[in-house]
Amino acid sequence: MSLILLVTYVSAGVFIVAVVSRFVKYASLPIHLRWELYPVAHEKGRAKYGGSYLEELDWWTKPRESSLIGELKVMIPEILFLAGVREHNKNHWLRSFPFHFGLYLLAGLIVLLIVGAVLEAVGIAVSREAGLAGRAIHHLTYIVGWVGLVLGLLGAIALLVRRVFNASYREYTKKADYFNLAFFIVTFVVAVAAHGMADPYFADLRSYAGSLLMFDFDFSARPLLAAEIVLASILVAYVPLTHMSHFFTKWFMYHGIRWSDEPAQRGGKIEGRVEQLLKHRVTWAAPHIRGDGKKNWVDVATSDVVEDRQQ
Amino acid sequence: MKRVKVEDISRPSEKLSELRKEDFKPLPADFADPEATPEFKPLSDEARQKFEATLDDTLALSLPKPKSKEEEDELVARFLSGMEKLFSEENNWTFLQPLLLSMEHCAACHTCSDACHIYEASGENPIYRPAYRSEVFRRLYKKHVKGNGGLLSAWRSGEIELNWTTVARLAELAYRCNLCRRCAQTCPIGVDNALIAHEIRKVFSQEMGIAPREIHLDGSVKQLRTGSSTGMSAEVVKDNIEFIDEDISEKTGLSIETPWDKHGADILLIHNAGEILSWPLNPGAFAVIFESAGLSWTMSSEIAAYDGINYGVWYDDFQFARVAIKHAEAARKLGVKKIVLGECGHAHKALTVIADRVLTGELNIPRESCMVTFWDLISSGRIKVDPSRNDFPVTLHDPCNLVRLMGIVDPQRKILKKIAPRFREMTPHGVENYCCGGGSGFAIMSGHNFADWRAQISGRKKLEQVLNAFKDELDPSVKKYLCAPCSNCKGQLRDLLSYYDVWEKYGILYDGMAELIVNCMTDVEPGFIEWEWH
Ligand code: SF4
Numbered sequence: 001m002s003l004i005l006l007v008t009y010v011s012a013g014v015f016i017v018a019v020v021s022r023f024v025k026y027a028s029l030p031i032h033l034r035w036e037l038y039p040v041a042h043e044k045g046r047a048k049y050g051g052s053y054l055e056e057l058d059w060w061t062k063p064r065e066s067s068l069i070g071e072l073k074v075m076i077p078e079i080l081f082l083a084g085v086r087e088h089n090k091n092h093w094l095r096s097f098p099f100h101f102g103l104y105l106l107a108g109l110i111v112l113l114i115v116g117a118v119l120e121a122v123g124i125a126v127s128r129e130a131g132l133a134g135r136a137i138h139h140l141t142y143i144v145g146w147v148g149l150v151l152g153l154l155g156a157i158a159l160l161v162r163r164v165f166n167a168s169y170r171e172y173t174k175k176a177d178y179f180n181l182a183f184f185i186v187t188f189v190v191a192v193a194a195h196g197m198a199d200p201y202f203a204d205l206r207s208y209a210g211s212l213l214m215f216d217f218d219f220s221a222r223p224l225l226a227a228e229i230v231l232a233s234i235l236v237a238y239v240p241l242t243h244m245s246h247f248f249t250k251w252f253m254y255h256g257i258r259w260s261d262e263p264a265q266r267g268g269k270i271e272g273r274v275e276q277l278l279k280h281r282v283t284w285a286a287p288h289i290r291g292d293g294k295k296n297w298v299d300v301a302t303s304d305v306v307e308d309r310q311q
Numbered sequence: 312m313k314r315v316k317v318e319d320i321s322r323p324s325e326k327l328s329e330l331r332k333e334d335f336k337p338l339p340a341d342f343a344d345p346e347a348t349p350e351f352k353p354l355s356d357e358a359r360q361k362f363e364a365t366l367d368d369t370l371a372l373s374l375p376k377p378k379s380k381e382e383e384d385e386l387v388a389r390f391l392s393g394m395e396k397l398f399s400e401e402n403n404w405t406f407l408q409p410l411l412l413s414m415e416h417c418a419a420c421h422t423c424s425d426a427c428h429i430y431e432a433s434g435e436n437p438i439y440r441p442a443y444r445s446e447v448f449r450r451l452y453k454k455h456v457k458g459n460g461g462l463l464s465a466w467r468s469g470e471i472e473l474n475w476t477t478v479a480r481l482a483e484l485a486y487r488c489n490l491c492r493r494c495a496q497t498c499p500i501g502v503d504n505a506l507i508a509h510e511i512r513k514v515f516s517q518e519m520g521i522a523p524r525e526i527h528l529d530g531s532v533k534q535l536r537t538g539s540s541t542g543m544s545a546e547v548v549k550d551n552i553e554f555i556d557e558d559i560s561e562k563t564g565l566s567i568e569t570p571w572d573k574h575g576a577d578i579l580l581i582h583n584a585g586e587i588l589s590w591p592l593n594p595g596a597f598a599v600i601f602e603s604a605g606l607s608w609t610m611s612s613e614i615a616a617y618d619g620i621n622y623g624v625w626y627d628d629f630q631f632a633r634v635a636i637k638h639a640e641a642a643r644k645l646g647v648k649k650i651v652l653g654e655c656g657h658a659h660k661a662l663t664v665i666a667d668r669v670l671t672g673e674l675n676i677p678r679e680s681c682m683v684t685f686w687d688l689i690s691s692g693r694i695k696v697d698p699s700r701n702d703f704p705v706t707l708h709d710p711c712n713l714v715r716l717m718g719i720v721d722p723q724r725k726i727l728k729k730i731a732p733r734f735r736e737m738t739p740h741g742v743e744n745y746c747c748g749g750g751s752g753f754a755i756m757s758g759h760n761f762a763d764w765r766a767q768i769s770g771r772k773k774l775e776q777v778l779n780a781f782k783d784e785l786d787p788s789v790k791k792y793l794c795a796p797c798s799n800c801k802g803q804l805r806d807l808l809s810y811y812d813v814w815e816k817y818g819i820l821y822d823g824m825a826e827l828i829v830n831c832m833t834d835v836e837p838g839f840i841e842w843e844w845h
């Protein structure tokens with residue numbers, strides 16, 4: 001049975017490596033031209049109507065006021081409740097929200113299992129009859145786990161049904177998307193079966209979490225539980241390898257682009273980075289650029305336009 | 312309406328999608344019946360024979376048909392080479408990060424579709440979905456740039472074939488988007504379909520030399536060569552302004568003289584030169600306001616610096632940078648404290664926001680919106696106004712570049728609340744506004760039947776908004792003012808309103824903000840606004 005643990009360790013490793021490497025990949029891309037989109041949530045006092053510091057007379061002489069609370073006010077409902085989809089696409093939200101919220105709860109379940117396993121390891125029982133902490137973890141695990149599983153399963157089925165039967169969605173759905181949703185559904189169904197038939201309080205999963213933490217390779221599981229663990233582990237590794245990595249790349253979309261409104265200062269950090277990039281040599285071939293691989297951005301941008309062609 | 316799949320773009324056919332008037336979204340008022348709207352002029356047979364016209368029923372680019380299969384293959388190869396450059400840091404550091412993020416993360420949820428006025432107005436034509444062209448480009452990228460085109464790539468990213476039909480249609484399709492970014496605002500993930508359209512345009516322009524004549528050869532190239540896309544040289548523009556000054560002095564009873572090339576002035580004012588030719592009251596009104604307030608200001612007669620346009624911002628990073636540098640260079644030479652941008656949305660955004668990471672060192676001269684300057688002058692009492700002179704219904708068109716793309720939302724509203732007692736908002740407005748339909752260069756593009764497309768499709772939502780804003784006072788005897796503080800928007804609104812005869816039918820006139828301010832200035836003769844169609 002040690003094989004199951006191995007699968008989970010490897011999956012966790014793949015997950016971490018995939019997330020970190022994607023994060024590093026996007027973070028190390030060059031600074032881009034400003035391309036913000038209003039409302040910008042951190043604009044103090046202005047975010048509610050979409051205003052910016054550019055509304056100030058002589059804005060460059062005044063301190064820019066940025067509000068973290070403003071950002072959180074947008075980010076929390078956006079992350080937790082998919083506020084944007086709810087506002088702009090209610091029909092989709094009715095399917096997407098349960099799916100995503102289910103996943104959040106299942107992520108919460110993992111945390112609760114780990115906490116429970118740690119408690120047990122230090123001798124604090126986790127059960128209906130245990131002390132306050134143990135009892136709380138026991139009940140929370142039960143609620144979070146089941147609500148998460150049911151919401152996730154219903155959401156995934158609803159999304160799949162829409163992708164199969166609604167032509168507009170079907171036309172944009174790739175085979176991999178069907179596979180992804182099917183993967184979630186199968187995993188959820190196996191998990192529901194595993195805990196519906198036995199172990200409704202996820203106690204076996206908690207022992208598994210304990211084994212993982214203690215590197216106890218003697219763990220043995222029922223076939224259904226083993227299937228659940230293997231499927232869920234592979235799923236965790238798989239998600240950040242796909243476009244579903246938006247769960248964390250969204251951070252760049254918002255902070256790196258939509259809300260990235262910092263103006264360049266003479267002699268400042270941004271200017272320094274831009275000056276380096278302007279040295280890149282260009283190879284664009286159009287007649288008004290004639291990038292020969294020797295001219296850099298400054299050379300082209302400060303040269304006259306030489307052109308006499310058709311378009 | 313016929314369904315069109317993403318992969319259909321590669322399948323040769325007479326037309327990928329058809330535009331039929333009866334499919335378009337019904338308009339309000341007298342235009343509710345499609346019969347009551349003008350006919351959509353068909354493309355001529357000659358145009359269809361000569362140009363690549365298999366996308367829909369109009370043409371923005373007029374790409375000549377290749378003469379042989381070899382020529383087609385050569386063009387496809389150049390497109391592919393351009394795509395590869397687009398995804399390299401050396402050639403495209405300017406937008407690489409946003410582009411890659413948008414390439415990787417679309418969840419195909421279609422939330423963006425409902426936000427797009429073009430998609431809505433067309434009666435939900437599938438090829439006008441914001442995600443349609445993006446998905447075509449994404450599949451091409453995944454198959455040919457990122458992947459090796461194997462089966463796994465099709466399984467993960469969807470089918471697409473790269474051939475001349477795909478390339479020719481994609482080129483046109485990049486010009487069925489106003490780059491207004493309303494769709495991007497609603498994307499739950501942050502994918503930006505406007506950015507993708509912008510980047511596709513860049514592949515065609517920067518690698519293949521393909522761009523609409525109006526914005527490239529007759530636009531940015533002309534501006535860089537002669538000083539202005541209008542073709543006005545420095546002498547001509549000075550003559551024209553002198554004429555405007557005389558006219559305005561006579562009209563207002565003030566003595567107005569626009570300063571040129573004044574070293575050490577506080578402000579360099581840069582207009583969209585189209586104003587000088589088409590709406591001379593607007594630069595005239597600026598001069599009245601600035602002179603009356605006693606500002607230290609000047610205009611510049613340097614090449615490109617008397618025309619604030621920067622069309623490169625829609626299709627070409629290099630043309631964009633060249634013009635932005637000319638603007639900043641002129642300001643540096645004059646030693647001004649700041650540049651104030653006249654009523655032109657894309658000029659605002661191009662020079663203030665996008666050029667912010669292009670203009671380094673001494674070229675980084677502060678830029679300010681004229682809306683901010685105006686509000687300061689009015690709120691501080693440096694110019695005196697009598698709102699009762701503006702006692703007519705007024706609504707405001709928000710240029711996307713000013714609101715959604717740079718967050719200048721409030722000053723223009725404060726001005727209108729102060730000077731226009733019968734001001735009412737459109738629905739929706741501010742950062743949620745709809746584009747006028749002329750964004751991203753369309754306002755100046757009218758080849759073949761593109762003007763019909765602008766009026767029937769891209770401008771349709773704006774027309775609906777304008778009519779609805781005045782719906783309680785549509786009687787033509789009540790003269791109404793559509794305030795559009797942007798030269799390109801005015802160009803589109805002029806064409807849109809005249810296409811539907813809105814001035815005759817409903818008495819709705821469009822013009823800028825400066826004219827409305829001067830119309831109620833107390834030290835100016837009354838009656839500045841000219842209530843006749845122009
Ligand atoms: S671009 Fe955004 S809103 Fe549009 S389909 Fe993709 S994920 Fe959905």
Ligand code: SF4
Pocket residue numbers: 426427428429430440441487488489490491492493494495504505746
């Ligand atoms: S940018 Fe504007 S016009 Fe273009 S697809 Fe998005 S909403 Fe439509």
